[in-house]
Amino acid sequence: xxxxxxxxxxxxxxxxxxxxxxxxxxxxxxxxxxxxxxxxxxxxxxxxxxxxxxxxxxxxxxxxxxxxxxxxxxxxxxxxxxxxxxxxxxxxxxxxxxxxxxxxxxxxxxxxxxxxxxxxxxxxxxxxxxxxxxxxxxxxxxxxxxxxxxxxxxxx
Amino acid sequence: xxxxxxxxxxxxxxxxxxxxxxxxxxxxxxxxxxxxxxxxxxxxxxxxxxxxxxxxxxxxxxxxxxxxxxxxxxxxxxxxxxxxxxxxxxxxxxxxxxxxxxx
Numbered sequence: 529x530x531x532x533x534x535x536x537x538x539x540x541x542x543x544x545x546x547x548x549x550x551x552x553x554x555x556x557x558x559x560x561x562x563x564x565x566x567x568x569x570x571x572x573x574x575x576x577x578x579x580x581x582x583x584x585x586x587x588x589x590x591x592x593x594x595x596x597x598x599x600x601x602x603x604x605x606x607x608x609x610x611x612x613x614x615x616x617x618x619x620x621x622x623x624x625x626x627x628x629x630x631x632x633x634x635x636x637x638x639x640x641x642x643x644x645x646x647x648x649x650x651x652x653x654x655x656x657x658x659x660x661x662x663x664x665x666x667x668x669x670x671x672x673x674x675x676x677x678x679x680x681x682x683x684x
Numbered sequence: 685x686x687x688x689x690x691x692x693x694x695x696x697x698x699x700x701x702x703x704x705x706x707x708x709x710x711x712x713x714x715x716x717x718x719x720x721x722x723x724x725x726x727x728x729x730x731x732x733x734x735x736x737x738x739x740x741x742x743x744x745x746x747x748x749x750x751x752x753x754x755x756x757x758x759x760x761x762x763x764x765x766x767x768x769x770x771x772x773x774x775x776x777x778x779x780x781x782x783x784x785x786x787x
Contacts, residue, residue, distance in 0.1 A: 565729040565730060565775075566744055569744075570744075570746040605750060606751075607750070625748060628748050630746060630748065632748075633745070633746055633749055634744070634745045635743065635744045635745075636741060636742070637741070638741070639738075639740060639742075641738075641740065641759055641760050641761050642757060642758070642759040643758040643759065643760070645757065645758055646756070646757050647754075647755070648749060648750075648754055648755050649750040649753065649754045650748050650749055651747075651748045
């Protein structure tokens with residue numbers, strides 16, 4: 529009787545340790561995720577530097593990437609931008625605004641099963657070329673569209 | 685604690701269309717207050733969306749994403765009644781997770 533009670537305690541102790549380890553593991557992955565932000569890429573000033581910060585060597589222009597946005601944005605603080613890629617094996621999509629203080633606005637990883645499409649809203653300081661940078665099958669491609677801004681989004 | 689996200693997840697054919705509206709200042713770090721001091725940058729850096737434990741979208745954002753960010757994406761393999769969970773983390777370490785049921 530005593531023996532079985534001891535076994536039970538030992539067993540439950542083990543479960544507690546495992547639960548603690550699991551929760552510690554979860555916290556750890558959460559911390560790692562927070563550090564995943566690619567600071568060097570977000571500090572770049574132009575498309576080619578951004579490609580390098582992502583680990584690529586260069587990007588080729590592609591007609592298979594479509595940028596959907598208004599041609600003229602009345603308010604630079606809220607410019608809707610959608611990117612659709614028709615390139616096979618699209619792995620990631622990034623949105624860059626050439627004349628912003630830092631070019632890269634947002635980068636999305638597209639896992640298998642998710643459509644190579646994203647839509648978001650970005651800030652633009654002034655009229656500028658907007659690039660959509662797509663990584664497909666290990667290579668980088670881009671498309672460019674000029675968006676005119678009548679009221680800047682970075683001033684006060 | 686930040687305000688909750690508004691998440692809509694709807695079936696469109698065999699795909700799930702997810703639209704997310706987050707409540708966040710997205711301060712660029714470029715602006716100055718009335719006293720001429722720079723307002724420090726405060727923005728969402730990471731966004732992750734999962735469905736049935738599988739990541740369906742992950743993103744890294746810079747301060748150039750608009751205030752109260754909007755995000756739309758589509759994925760296949762979802763069914764009505766299942767959940768989509770979205771989490772963001774900002775550069776101050778603040779975090780917010782919300783979920784929506786696919787309709």
